[in-house]
Each structure stands twice: as structure tokens, then as C-alpha cells.
Amino acid sequence: MSDKRWLMLVVVLSLLVMSFAGVRAQDEAAIAAQPCDEPGALTMWVWDENWALVIGSAIEAWKADYCPGAEVELQVQPWGQYWDLLKTNVAGGDLPDVFNMSQDRFFFYAGNDALLDLQPYYDEAGVDTSLWGSGMIDPYRWGEDGDLYAGPVNWDTIAVFYNKDLFDAAGLEYPTADWTWDEFADYAAKLTDPEADVYGAAVYSEYQTGYPNWIAATGTTPIVDAGRTQCTLTEPGSIEALTYLKDLYDQGYMPSISILGGASADDSFNFWLAGKVAMVAGGSWKLPAALEQATFNWDVVKLPMNPETGRSRSIVHSVGYVASAWTEAPELAANLILYLVSDEGQKFFADAGGVAPANPAMQERWVESFGETGVNIQTFVDALQDSQGVTVFDEIWDKINTELVVNIFDLGMSVEEATQQACEFIDTQLPQ
Amino acid sequence: MWNVFLNQFGRTPLTRRKALWGMALVAPNVLGLMFFFGIPVLMAFATSLQQWNAIKPPVFVGLDNFTRLAGDAAFWQALGNTAKLLLLTVPVEIFLALNVAIMLNQRLRGRGFFRTLYFLPVVTSTVAAAIVWTWIFQPRYGLVGNLLAPLGLRDQPWLTRPDLVLFPIAAVTVWQRLGFDMVLFLAGLQAIPRVLYEAAIIDGARGWQRFRFITLPLLSPTTFLVIVLSVISGFQIFDQVYIMTARTTRGGVGGSATTLSYFLYQSAFVQSEFGYASAIALVLFLITLGVTAFQLSIQRRWVYYEAGER
Incomplete structure (x- = not known):
């Protein structure tokens, strides 16, 4: 075994241990908010209106209980233009004091020293950052000491949403958490009905919901390794997962991207909502939409296990709050972020019943916030146990989410050729 | 001093006053153009000589961005795609617009209604239109797929x-510009004196001959204007590509739908290379300028101005 492999093994093991630690911490650990030293004015950007409502009430509570006299100007910049606007603002030398960050974009801003190091503030407040679990916060660590630069606000994991009515019609039993890829393929075959224009499954689309989960289940880190030094798409695990999925597509059990109308996870999910596909991979953020819009009976189940590794793995993503390195009130910005990730601040997210709060102490409360649904929502929390953090970054996002999947699942290119092409491009984008 | 300046605008106090008024009236627009257009253009020129990712301080690199551009296969591909789109759109657009204009220049019931109908796409947001066209080209459930189903062309991605x-990108572009060209042609058609047609009819000229020897030559200044404007806007095709490939390939597999404007956008907002993107913008500007200058230089060969002014 080469040194690199040893290192990988150690990293994987420690990730495992840490994620278990994170789950266990649910009972005991808590993050306490602290009073601010000096009130002042902050600007803040978020990309979601629903969020803005939740955060708005959280900020009101923060101002009332911890920082009387503080002013926060909260702005919603819609997702479609959020990142372009942020870049143009950066170009103008002007960042909001506090803003939403995603793991794949963090690299760019941290790499250019635009973000405030929050680690000293966590240390001062006595927060044990390991309680969040690795998948959620490792992508937000930066620098030699692995300082944490973000406050994780929420997380989402992936599971299979399935249409119970279609299962009933085909006379099939509902899947359980211990199912394997083989059983999944079997279900997909039996649920496909070309006459009725119904497909068995749609599970390959877009980074977080799509094929990378299947690659992760083989034990390979999807797309690029954690250190962002090499493309992993041509490794055996990636080839195995993509070949498995392409077989399902070639057999006609999964629709092509053109039929779905797009390569995004939403396109697949809408197809499922329309009753045209029986099983779809979907994120926990889709729960409200499914509860509201699905006109059939449905439930969620864990992603199936790879038969060799016996692992079912979900990509976990955590949206974070970061502060600008150029803010005039770093202490205040850090104090607000601390509040938003604390037990008190996270209650607002837990009760809103949308995306799940990052604070482990709040997860049960989040599951309960949905009320009696008959849906196994706990499966998304369970998926955290063996989860995979985000390693991809902005510059390769389009290539792997659109071109790679279009080549394989629309234009019929072989997995080997498509992954080779993708890796050639990714290699040019990796930091030297 | 002041008088010397004023004398530029005319010799009598009246013409001077008129000139001053004129300047005062256009001043808001000119100032606006200078601040929101002129200054950014100058800044873009400066940026094109720098390496700049928008966060770190810019570094002066001289003409590096331009030499890199010359050797960048993606740039040449984008230029090729833009040229292909120009060939796919401009002739079709002008042919259709001219026909529609001639049709709607005749006495026709509901003429105003049809003119409005053809002009509607021009004032429709490109983004909204492109989204609808994306549905039209959806291979299984879309209109195009269903129309072409008898030819066995269903499920074409x-x-x-x-x-x-x-092709879909060209279709949207033509559809959207048709109305604008039509309006210009209509104005051109109505400026042609009726007496010429009447004289031609008396001389026994048939419909085609009247079109070929009266309409076409007298319309040539309009045709010239339409071609120049279409080519300029053709170089700027962006929204259609952005929207119609947003849900699938974002600029086409291997850059097959990437136009120069889209390439510029990607360099700036995906790759964070603002210096390089500014260089692309400048080159795009120079290419457009060059093509337009070329068109101006050959216009005297085919554009006929009635009054004899050339």
C-alpha cells in the first residue's frame, strides 16, 4: 500500500468516527449563543425567500435577547443571480458583511482571502466544532490548521422517493433500508411500462442527488478526491457506478435527459411528481414540495447498498453562513453567525419544517415539525451516518452536472470515453 | 472664447440659441451614456491588459490575454459558432421579414392586428420566449417532436x-427579430412613391418585374440597414444560448453552442477571469466594428439612394 492510500484510509476512518461522534452528540451537546460586545450595523445576503422569513425572525430574536441596538439589513438575492451578483460585488470591492455560502463555492472565496476566519470566535465561545460531523463542515475548513470559516446552518441528504401506487399496481412490496443495487435494478425493470409511458427510475441527475451518491457507495470519493488533487471519475469505483446506471438507462428503465427536459435534479423530481417515474433520488429539501404536490401515495427509503461494499452513501451538503474578511464589524458578524447556529437560533429553522437544521440537538425537533405524514423522514437523518461531503468546486460544476451526464445518458457515449473527457477537463482546473 | 465656441454652431444668434437648446436637451442622454457606457468601456479596455479574478488585486500582464486568446481553441470554436448562427439567422430573417412586410403592406382586413402580432415577439422578454421554445423543442412531449413524428424524428435531442x-437557437433568434425587421421594411416600402408603380403598370411591367426593378432597388437602403443591425445583434446572441442550454449542457456539449458572448460570460462569471473576459469583449467589439465597416465600404455597389446622394 502506498503512502497515499494509507493516508486515504486514515482520512476515511477518521471521517467515519467523526460522523458517528456527530450523531451521538445529539443528546448532550449544545451551542450557546452569547451577548455581543458592541451593537452595530450589518448587511446580510441570502438566496431564498422562505429562508429570509425564518432568518428574519431569528435576527429579531438575536437583536432582542443578545444584541439590543444592532441593525441588520437583510437582502434576498435570488439563487439564479446570487453568485454572479456576489462576484460583481466582490469586483467592486464590496461584500455583504454576512452571506450564504455553499460548499462548492467556498473554495473560490476562501482561496482569495475574502472570508473571515471564524475559528477564533468558536474557540472563544467554547464551541466544539466536531459536533457537526465531518461531511457538513470539512468543506468549510481552510488553511493549514483547518480553521472553520463558516457557520453551518442546515444540511440535506439524499434518499429515494418512491410512488407507492405504482408499486401496488405492479404488485411489488415496498423497498426497505437494507436493499441492494441488484434489487433496485430489479424494481426498476418491473416498474417500467413503456405503454403507459412510465419509467422505473431516474437517479443519475446532478451532483448532489445523482450519480455521485452511487460512486460514493463503492468507496470512491466522487469526481475529485478530498484534497482536490486528482479527478476520480476514471477510477474503478466510478466506472462501476456509472456503468451500473448506464445499463439501467440502456435497458429503457430510466428516461434520457432530453425526455426529462433537463439535467437538473428538479427535472427528474418533477417527472416523478407527474407520475411518470416510479423511483427518483431526491434531497430532503424536496419534502415540503412532495408533501404538498404529490397526488399519489409515496414514501422515502434509503439509497440502496452497493452489493460489494454493503454501503449506502448519501452526498451531504450544508449551507453555511460566512462573514466577509473586509467587514468593519468582525466581532458582531461572528456573534450573529454564532447565534444562527446555536440551539436557540436553530429552533427557528427546525420549526419551519423545510431544510434540516445543522445543529444536532435540533434534528428530532425538525423531524417532528412535519407532523403526522406517514413518511419516513427519519431516513434523511439516518443518511448522515455514512455520508460524503462535497469536494467539487464551481469551475467544474457545469462539466460534471451537464456535459458528463448528457454524454452518457442522452447521447449514449460510453462511460469510459465520457469519464476520460471529463477528467481531462477537470485536470486543467485543479489547483497546481 | 465663448463666442468662438458658439460660432461652431452657427452664425446667427438664432441658430446658436437653437444649437444650445439642442445640446441642453440631449445632455441627460449623453451624460448617461458617458457614465454608464463610456466609462465602463474604458475600464474594460484597461482590464483587458490585466489578470484579475475580481478579489485579488489586478496584475498588469500587457497583451498576454490577447496572445492567449489567439491560441485558445475554445475562442475559435465560439467564433465559428457565432458565424454559423449568423449564416443561419440573417438570410432567413431578412427573407421572411421582407415577405411579411410586403404582405402586410397590402390592403388587408385586420392589417393592424397582424402587424401587431408579428411585432409581439420583439417586445417579449427573450428569457421567457426561450423558455417556451425549450418546451417546444422537448423531444417527446414538445411541439416539434410531435410535428416531426411522422418523419420518424421524434425523440431527437x-x-x-x-x-x-x-438550429433551435437560430429559430428563436429569427422568430424574435422578424417583427423588428418587418417594421423597418414596412417604413421603407411606404416611402416608395406610388407613381413609379403606376408608370410601370402603364408600361406593362408584371408583378415580379415591378418588385425586381422598383421595390428591391428603392428598398436597398432599408435592406442595408436591416442587414447591418441583424449582423450586429447576431454577434451578441447570448440569452437564447444561456436559457436554452441552461437545463442541459450550458453552452453545448464540448462548447458546441457557445457563442462569443456566452464564452465571454463563462470566462468572467464561471472561470472568474475578468481580464481575459474583457479581452474577449474587446475582440468581439473589434470584429463587429470590422464587419460593419466592411459592409459600409461595399454598400455603394448595391445600395441605391433615390436622391442621388451617396
Whole structure:
């Protein structure tokens, strides 16, 4: 075994241990908010209106209980233009004091020293950052000491949403958490009905919901390794997962991207909502939409296990709050972020019943916030146990989410050729 | 001093006063143009000589961005795609617009209604239109797929296949510009004196001859204007590509739908290379300028101005 492999093994093991630690911490650990030293004015950007409502009430509570006299100007910049606007603002030398960050974009801003190091503030407040679990916060660590630069606000994991009515019609039993890829393929075959224009499954689309989960289940880190030094798409695990999925597509059990109308996870999910596909991979953020819009009976189940590794793995993503390195009130910005990730601040997210709060102490409360649904929502929390953090970054996002999947699942290119092409491009984008 | 300046605008106090008024009235627009257009253009020129990712301080690199551009296969591909789109759109657009204009220049019931109908796409947001066209080209459930189903052309991935993707983009572009060209042609047609047609009829000229020897030559200044404007806007095709490939390939598989404007956008907002993107913008400007200057230089060969002024 080469040194690199040893290192990988150690990293994987420690990730495992840490994620278990994170789950266990649910009972005991808590993050306490602290009073601010000096009130002042902050600007803040978020990309979601629903969020803005939740955060708005959280900020009101923060101002009332911890920082009387503080002013926060909260702005919603819609997702479609959020990142372009942020870049143009950066170009103008002007960042909001506090803003939403995603793991794949963090690299760019941290790499250019635009973000405030929050680690000293966590240390001062006595927060044990390991309680969040690795998948959620490792992508937000930066620098030699692995300082944490973000406050994780929420997380989402992936599971299979399935249409119970279609299962009933085909006379099939509902899947359980211990199912394997083989059983999944079997279900997909039996649920496909070309006459009725119904497909068995749609599970390959877009980074977080799509094929990378299947690659992760083989034990390979999807797309690029954690250190962002090499493309992993041509490794055996990636080839195995993509070949498995392409077989399902070639057999006609999964629709092509053109039929779905797009390569995004939403396109697949809408197809499922329309009753045209029986099983779809979907994120926990889709729960409200499914509860509201699905006109059939449905439930969620864990992603199936790879038969060799016996692992079912979900990509976990955590949206974070970061502060600008150029803010005039770093202490205040850090104090607000601390509040938003604390037990008190996270209650607002837990009760809103949308995306799940990052604070482990709040997860049960989040599951309960949905009320009696008959849906196994706990499966998304369970998926955290063996989860995979985000390693991809902005510059390769389009290539792997659109071109790679279009080549394989629309234009019929072989997995080997498509992954080779993708890796050639990714290699040019990796930091030297 | 002041008088010397004023004398530029005319010799009598009246013409001077008129000139001053004129300047005062256009001042808001000129100032606006200078601040929101002129200054950014100058800044873009400066940026094109720098390496700048928008966060770190810019570094002066001289003409590096331009030499890199010359050797960048992606740039030449984008230029090729833009040229293909120009060839796919401009002739079709002008042919259709001229026909529609001639049709709607005749006495016709509901003429105003039809003119409005043809002009509607011009004032429709490109983004909204492109989204609808994306549905039209959806291979299984879309209109195009269903129309072409008898020919066995259902399930064609129009928007992902590298050799097909430019056609839907060209279709939207033509559809959207048609009305604008039509209006220009209509104005041109109505400026042609009726007496010429009457004289021609008396001389026994048939319909085609009247069109060929009266309409076409007298319309040539309008045709010239339409061609120049279409080519300029053709170089700027962006929204259609952005929207129609947003849900699938984002600029086409292997850049097959990437136009110069889209290439510029990607360099700036995906790759964070603002210096390089500014260089692309400048080159795009120079190419457009060059093509337009070329068109101006050959216009005297075919554009006929009635009053004899050339």
C-alpha cells in the first residue's frame, strides 16, 4: 500500500468516527449563543425567500435577547443571480458583511482571502466544532490548521422517493433500508411500462442527488478526491457506478435527459411528481414540495447498498453562513453567525419544517415539525451516518452536472470515453 | 472664447440659441451614456491588459490575454459558432421579414392586428420566449417532436446534440427579430412613391418585374440597414444560448453552442477571469466594428439612394 492510500484510509476512518461522534452528540451537546460586545450595523445576503422569513425572525430574536441596538439589513438575492451578483460585488470591492455560502463555492472565496476566519470566535465561545460531523463542515475548513470559516446552518441528504401506487399496481412490496443495487435494478425493470409511458427510475441527475451518491457507495470519493488533487471519475469505483446506471438507462428503465427536459435534479423530481417515474433520488429539501404536490401515495427509503461494499452513501451538503474578511464589524458578524447556529437560533429553522437544521440537538425537533405524514423522514437523518461531503468546486460544476451526464445518458457515449473527457477537463482546473 | 465656441454652431444668434437648446436637451442622454457606457468601456479596455479574478488585486500582464486568446481553441470554436448562427439567422430573417412586410403592406382586413402580432415577439422578454421554445423543442412531449413524428424524428435531442443545437437557437433568434425587421421594411416600402408603380403598370411591367426593378432597388437602403443591425445583434446572441442550454449542457456539449458572448460570460462569471473576459469583449467589439465597416465600404455597389446622394 502506498503512502497515499494509507493516508486515504486514515482520512476515511477518521471521517467515519467523526460522523458517528456527530450523531451521538445529539443528546448532550449544545451551542450557546452569547451577548455581543458592541451593537452595530450589518448587511446580510441570502438566496431564498422562505429562508429570509425564518432568518428574519431569528435576527429579531438575536437583536432582542443578545444584541439590543444592532441593525441588520437583510437582502434576498435570488439563487439564479446570487453568485454572479456576489462576484460583481466582490469586483467592486464590496461584500455583504454576512452571506450564504455553499460548499462548492467556498473554495473560490476562501482561496482569495475574502472570508473571515471564524475559528477564533468558536474557540472563544467554547464551541466544539466536531459536533457537526465531518461531511457538513470539512468543506468549510481552510488553511493549514483547518480553521472553520463558516457557520453551518442546515444540511440535506439524499434518499429515494418512491410512488407507492405504482408499486401496488405492479404488485411489488415496498423497498426497505437494507436493499441492494441488484434489487433496485430489479424494481426498476418491473416498474417500467413503456405503454403507459412510465419509467422505473431516474437517479443519475446532478451532483448532489445523482450519480455521485452511487460512486460514493463503492468507496470512491466522487469526481475529485478530498484534497482536490486528482479527478476520480476514471477510477474503478466510478466506472462501476456509472456503468451500473448506464445499463439501467440502456435497458429503457430510466428516461434520457432530453425526455426529462433537463439535467437538473428538479427535472427528474418533477417527472416523478407527474407520475411518470416510479423511483427518483431526491434531497430532503424536496419534502415540503412532495408533501404538498404529490397526488399519489409515496414514501422515502434509503439509497440502496452497493452489493460489494454493503454501503449506502448519501452526498451531504450544508449551507453555511460566512462573514466577509473586509467587514468593519468582525466581532458582531461572528456573534450573529454564532447565534444562527446555536440551539436557540436553530429552533427557528427546525420549526419551519423545510431544510434540516445543522445543529444536532435540533434534528428530532425538525423531524417532528412535519407532523403526522406517514413518511419516513427519519431516513434523511439516518443518511448522515455514512455520508460524503462535497469536494467539487464551481469551475467544474457545469462539466460534471451537464456535459458528463448528457454524454452518457442522452447521447449514449460510453462511460469510459465520457469519464476520460471529463477528467481531462477537470485536470486543467485543479489547483497546481 | 465663448463666442468662438458658439460660432461652431452657427452664425446667427438664432441658430446658436437653437444649437444650445439642442445640446441642453440631449445632455441627460449623453451624460448617461458617458457614465454608464463610456466609462465602463474604458475600464474594460484597461482590464483587458490585466489578470484579475475580481478579489485579488489586478496584475498588469500587457497583451498576454490577447496572445492567449489567439491560441485558445475554445475562442475559435465560439467564433465559428457565432458565424454559423449568423449564416443561419440573417438570410432567413431578412427573407421572411421582407415577405411579411410586403404582405402586410397590402390592403388587408385586420392589417393592424397582424402587424401587431408579428411585432409581439420583439417586445417579449427573450428569457421567457426561450423558455417556451425549450418546451417546444422537448423531444417527446414538445411541439416539434410531435410535428416531426411522422418523419420518424421524434425523440431527437435537439438541445443536446452538438450537430443540432444551433438550429433551435437560430429559430428563436429569427422568430424574435422578424417583427423588428418587418417594421423597418414596412417604413421603407411606404416611402416608395406610388407613381413609379403606376408608370410601370402603364408600361406593362408584371408583378415580379415591378418588385425586381422598383421595390428591391428603392428598398436597398432599408435592406442595408436591416442587414447591418441583424449582423450586429447576431454577434451578441447570448440569452437564447444561456436559457436554452441552461437545463442541459450550458453552452453545448464540448462548447458546441457557445457563442462569443456566452464564452465571454463563462470566462468572467464561471472561470472568474475578468481580464481575459474583457479581452474577449474587446475582440468581439473589434470584429463587429470590422464587419460593419466592411459592409459600409461595399454598400455603394448595391445600395441605391433615390436622391442621388451617396
